[in-house]
Amino acid sequence: MDELKEVLSEETEVSAEIETIENEEAVAPSEEADVLVQGVMHERDMKKVSAKQRVVKILVQVGLYAFLGFMALVVLFPFYWMLISSVKSVDEYNMNPPTLFPQKFIFHNYVESFNAANLGTLFVNTVYVGVVSTLISLVITVLSAFAFARLEFKGKNVLFGFLLATMMIPGELFTITNYQTVNNFGWMNTYTVLIVPFLVSVFYIYLLKQNFMQIPNELYLAAKVDGTTDLKYLWKVMIPLALPTLISITILKMMGAWNTYVWPKLVANDEAHRLITNGLRAISFVDEADKPNIPVQMAAVAMVSAPLFMVFIFLRKYIMKGVSRSGIKG
Amino acid sequence: MAVLNFLNRVFVEGFWKTFCVKWIWQTFCVAWVHDAFYIQFLCKKLKYDKWKGWVYLAPCIALLLVFTVWPIINTVRVSFLEGYDSLAAIGGETFDIGIGNFERVVNAPKFLTCLKNTMLLCVLTVPISTILALLIAVCLNAIKPLQRALQTIFFLPYVTNSIAIGMVFMAMFQMVGSNFGSDNQYIASAGIINNIIGLFGVEPINWVNANSSYGANIAVLTIYIVWNALPFKILILLGGLQSVNKQYYEAAKIDSTPRWRVFTRITVPLLSPMLAYVVITGFIGGFKEYSSIVGIFDAKMGAPGQAGTLNTMVGYIYDAIANTKHGIASAAALILFAIIFVVTMINLYVSKKKTHY
Incomplete structure (x- = not known):
């Protein structure tokens, strides 16, 4: 009897061992399994292999970090150069080789460039145009997206298809005629000309429509049964639910106003209505001897870039989300 | 001073009077009147539900017509008018049709x-x-x-x-x-x-x-x-x-x-x-x-x-x-x-x- 018991227990041990081996093979690639496998395979060989693998793994990681670190330096260097150049004196800036850290900080460069470039007016103009055009454009976008997403009317799909088709056409094609149109309207050198032509953005309508469509239609029907009006429903339900998209649109639109260059230069290039980018490029920063004063110029560049970085730091999530979905460049 | 100048320009130029704001305002008014009072009788008679979508889209369509559709048509038209010059065109000059511009x-x-x-x-x-x-x-x-x-x-x-x-x-x-x-x-x-x-x-x-x-x-x-x-x-x-x-x-x-x-x-x-x-x-x-x-x-x-x-x-x-x-x-x-x-x-x-x- 005892012998039989022994044999039986041996058998169960063996089968248990087989089971564990099978299990280990199934999860072999994971790191924890490596340790277990060692017991079954030749221990010495396994140690060699895993040590080698570990060295390779560490080397690869070091390589990855080195490459990424180098690229990050390349990406960051222009910003660093802008900042340190903006507080150097002209003499120090012109030194050879250039100093990597300013010997003396001259913050007066910022005051000088603010006055020389008339940055105050430029800032006010740009913010005004950006805010007004964003607000109006949001209203138009929300109304249009709502109509496309929720309302039924004849010709809806044809109209929407047409809107999407216009996205294919490069903006330069519109600019030619728009230049004549605004000229005929007598809008040259006004704020209107900077705001009105770009109020409708088909892409934002598309983006918001997609977002609105995700909100279940039952909500709308329930609201209708309760006698809620369309606008109230839009305001109380749709807009809060689509808020992240709306914030993304707002930020991208504001950034667009901040960075637009060509159209303002064509149609509103007078002192009073000039926008920031245009003003920055139009002014030549020179010292008393009429020689280019790069530090003062860099101070102006830093001041123009600062608001963008602020927005980025605080609203990074919305910007990255908006950009990855929209795919608009600049 | 910059702020004063700025305020002056905003109100003197009267951006608010331009049609785009009017359009949005009117759209809002129409929708609001409809929604707030909901005169069913009137709506049914006018079949408002059927063209409500167009009311919501009105500002968008108006702007698109002026700044997108017209430019497409006009750009193609102008490109086939030989030597078209907008200043000369305002002066009343006419242009021959041809592919001279492309050449x-x-x-x-x-x-x-x-x-x-x-x-x-x-x-x-x-x-x-x-x-x-x-x-x-x-x-x-x-x-x-x-x-x-x-x-x-x-x-x-x-x-x-x-x-x-x-x-x-x-x-x-x-x-x-x-x-x-x-x-x-x-x-x-x-x-x-x-x-x-x-x-x-x-x-x-x-x-x-x-x-x-x-x-x-x-x-x-x-x-x-x-x-x-x-x-x-x-x-x-x-x-x-x-x-x-x-x-x-x-x-x-x-x-x-x-x-x-x-x-x-x-x-x-x-x-x-x-x-x-x-x-x-x-x-x-x-x-x-x-x-x-x-x-x-x-x-x-x-x-x-x-x-x-x-x-x-x-x-x-x-x-x-x-x-x-x-x-x-x-x-x-x-x-x-x-x-x-x-x-x-x-x-x-x-x-x-x-x-x-």
């Missing part, structure tokens, strides 16, 4: 320069930035600590003003001195980039100053445009990588597939839709390149004394608009549209054959 654009040496520059920049920047972005995205995806921070750093160039940072690049490549390229040239400072490459024993190169070579100019532009294009591409490709099913990699690990084969046989095919997207938008953006060049070389579109040598197609169109040569501008814009259209179609065709979905 003049295609035969103009200036346009050919622009075409060559644009093509060259496209061919250089799109592959370089795509490959670099792919490498960075794959590396970013393979690390754990610091991933977030590095991702943020790599996205930074996106949130910049391309003209402002172009000026920084200009400053980095610029040499300070006088009489460049002549016998009595004097270099006070070679600039930071020349000093960095000097560490590797390279002689200072005249990148952007007067008498700089075309190749050096293009090299600077390529570096700047790639730097500027990276963030968007990394964002898209990293997003794609993170949504790839991990099972493929685990299967490869079991077969102990070498890393390079994993990259070429798994990562790239699975990423191919995103790669195609990035390449197509890259080409479209590349053909519309303009403000990067303005940022570095000013609106003269060339190194000092070499105005126009680095002009692009879009620059050519804007020059024509500013000179009221709208016939030429329209023809050039249509040619640009045709090129972008053809390149996009080729890209789509190739990517349809190569992508794995």
